[in-house]
Amino acid sequence: MYTEDQLLPLSAVSQYVHCPRRCALIHLEQVWSDNVFTAEGCVLHDKAHSGASESRGDLKILRSLRLRSLRLGITGVADVVELHRIAPSEGGVCIPGIGGTWLPFPVEYKRGAAKDIRCYEVQLCAQALCIEEMLSARIPEGALFLGEKQHRTPVAFDAVLRAETEAVCQAVQNLFAAGVTPPADHNKRCSSCSLMEACLPQSAGYGKSARKWLFRQIEEICPRDDPTVVGGDNPAAVRDRNLS
Amino acid sequence: MKKLLNTLYVTTQGAYLRQEGETVVASVERTDVLRLPIHTLAGIVCFGQVACSPPLLGLCGERGVHVSFLSEWGKFLARVTGPVSGNVLLRREQIRRSGDPVATCELARYFVLGKLANSRTVLQRAQRDHGPGTDLTRSVGMISDVVRRVQSAADTDTLRGLEGEAASAYFSAFDSMIRSQKDVFALTTRSRRPPLDPLNALLSFLYTLLAHDCESALEGVGLDPQIGFLHALRPGRPSLALDLMEEFRPILADRVALSLINLNQVNGKGFETTETGAVVMDPDTRKTVLQTWQKKKQETLQHPFLNEKVELGLLPHAQALLLARHLRGDLDAYPPFLLK
Ligand code: SF4
Numbered sequence: 001m002y003t004e005d006q007l008l009p010l011s012a013v014s015q016y017v018h019c020p021r022r023c024a025l026i027h028l029e030q031v032w033s034d035n036v037f038t039a040e041g042c043v044l045h046d047k048a049h050s051g052a053s054e055s056r057g058d059l060k061i062l063r064s065l066r067l068r069s070l071r072l073g074i075t076g077v078a079d080v081v082e083l084h085r086i087a088p089s090e091g092g093v094c095i096p097g098i099g100g101t102w103l104p105f106p107v108e109y110k111r112g113a114a115k116d117i118r119c120y121e122v123q124l125c126a127q128a129l130c131i132e133e134m135l136s137a138r139i140p141e142g143a144l145f146l147g148e149k150q151h152r153t154p155v156a157f158d159a160v161l162r163a164e165t166e167a168v169c170q171a172v173q174n175l176f177a178a179g180v181t182p183p184a185d186h187n188k189r190c191s192s193c194s195l196m197e198a199c200l201p202q203s204a205g206y207g208k209s210a211r212k213w214l215f216r217q218i219e220e221i222c223p224r225d226d227p228t229v230v231g232g233d234n235p236a237a238v239r240d241r242n243l244s
Numbered sequence: 245m246k247k248l249l250n251t252l253y254v255t256t257q258g259a260y261l262r263q264e265g266e267t268v269v270a271s272v273e274r275t276d277v278l279r280l281p282i283h284t285l286a287g288i289v290c291f292g293q294v295a296c297s298p299p300l301l302g303l304c305g306e307r308g309v310h311v312s313f314l315s316e317w318g319k320f321l322a323r324v325t326g327p328v329s330g331n332v333l334l335r336r337e338q339i340r341r342s343g344d345p346v347a348t349c350e351l352a353r354y355f356v357l358g359k360l361a362n363s364r365t366v367l368q369r370a371q372r373d374h375g376p377g378t379d380l381t382r383s384v385g386m387i388s389d390v391v392r393r394v395q396s397a398a399d400t401d402t403l404r405g406l407e408g409e410a411a412s413a414y415f416s417a418f419d420s421m422i423r424s425q426k427d428v429f430a431l432t433t434r435s436r437r438p439p440l441d442p443l444n445a446l447l448s449f450l451y452t453l454l455a456h457d458c459e460s461a462l463e464g465v466g467l468d469p470q471i472g473f474l475h476a477l478r479p480g481r482p483s484l485a486l487d488l489m490e491e492f493r494p495i496l497a498d499r500v501a502l503s504l505i506n507l508n509q510v511n512g513k514g515f516e517t518t519e520t521g522a523v524v525m526d527p528d529t530r531k532t533v534l535q536t537w538q539k540k541k542q543e544t545l546q547h548p549f550l551n552e553k554v555e556l557g558l559l560p561h562a563q564a565l566l567l568a569r570h571l572r573g574d575l576d577a578y579p580p581f582l583l584k
Pocket of ligand 1: 020
């Protein structure tokens with residue numbers, strides 16, 4: 001169990017799935033370019049974040065629900081959680097301030113191309129796990145609305161996805177605790193990454209040594225067998241030192 | 245690399261800058277003379293009697309636009325920055341290393357190597373372009389020798405001594421690179437507080453501009469410009485900005501000074517000697533220098549480590565970024581910018 005102080009943002013979880021280094025750059029190093037949040041596509045859902053609830057008989061729609069899980073150590077906001085009225089025997093739970101029993105059904109809207117579905121699925125599952133912990137519910141399923149056409153994709157919170165989500169939450173906790181940015185694993189994702197400029201994936205990646213590079217350059221600029229080298233210390237020169 | 249943004253240099257005495265929405269408006273005697281959207285600016289440098297409204301300063305702080313105030317003659321007075329932001333872990337690591345003599349020496353070595361290699365390259369290019377002069381050849385050799393000793397120097401004080409040695413070798417050949425107006429722009433000795441001849445006045449002014457850009461670049465990547473390695477810590481001194489600046493002095497500031505002189509874009513009439521012997525530039529000369537500086541910053545070249553095309557004006561940013569990446573453990577060394 002984590003304390004409230006140790007809770008990490010849910011957004012970091014999906015960023016981590018996308019690229020652990022990106023997660024570290026944003027949350028540990030706090031570097032971001034202006035377009036990061038727009039590119040993220042996670043934040044800008046006009047209606048989803050309006051905060052208003054809707055009710056249509058057996059369906060209620062809650063927006064901008066604050067979530068947390070002390071077990072996983074995460075906190076965040078769910079854009080949309082639908083409540084489907086079902087009997088307690090079928091798994092319906094009581095929701096504070098609302099009569100009846102309900103099955104929560106988390107929904108995420110992602111605009112733009114749906115390239116990296118897994119990170120959205122993990123994010124959605126993390127939300128479900130939070131809701132389960134907060135309401136003592138069991139949530140079998142949610143949905144992603146993807147792309148321009150908001151095409152609906154159901155997401156089953158099966159054992160595999162749950163395990164992966166828990167592992168990612170643990171990894172994010174470890175990352176924050178260590179405070180060390182993982183090296184760049186230069187890959188296809190980088191070309192569309194808004195943090196390219198701060199990340200420098202080519203030069204800060206695995207295996208590239210700046211030290212070797214530097215001393216090779218120096219050797220090229222001032223070769224050891226340079227005939228112009230005059231040896232010896234020059235005390236007068238040291239005395240004259242007057243550069244600003 | 246990110247976009248090269250403009251620095252607005254305001255030299256008109258009595259100018260007033262204010263905010264209008266997302267725009268910086270400059271007025272002189274109540275007439276608006278200039279409007280620039282804030283997002284096109286990286287910095288504002290005010291010379292002498294130039295005022296900025298508090299809301300404008302607030303906007304600049306918020307958008308990371310650095311505002312510096314210099315005396316009319318280019319002496320640094322003050323700067324305004326927004327709230328401290330960025331990466332506290334990075335800054336803690338910077339402080340830790342500056343307190344560790346071994347780590348300090350290692351970082352100081354990178355800066356000195358960058359500076360020496362670039363000084364040598366500048367001399368060598370002059371040699372290539374104009375045929376070998378005895379001074380140039382001798383200094384190139386001396387600097388090569390110092391580079392050798394820098395590689396094995398055991399502590400930061402030794403490095404500082406070596407850097408001074410190379411600097412005096414470099415400046416002793418500086419005269420040979422001046423091909424025009426030799427009577428006016430002879431370099432006898434470096435004087436900066438105050439500059440006592442036109443060449444020193446010109447160099448000091450360019451170094452101030454470069455220091456402003458280096459300081460902004462460091463802050464932009466979340467480093468503390470005051471906590472340096474080669475330059476000892478001293479209250480009020482932007483030591484790290486001075487460290488970072490070393491590798492750029494010969495290739496940016498000195499080369500701009502040399503081309504201004506050699507192409508006769510500045511001349512002796514543009515400099516005045518004050519009662520105390522200090523030499524200052526007249527407003528037209530300053531304008532010429534600023535324009536040349538701005539143009540220089542737009543030139544591009546291939547960054548040897550990043551393998552990317554970069555505008556010269558972005559070099560301080562690129563290098564600050566690499567320094568931050570080294571301090572955070574991404575890179576096993578700081579690769580200074582090397583002109584080839
Ligand atoms: S540029 Fe590549 S390695 Fe760097 S944060 Fe983006 S995706 Fe990750």
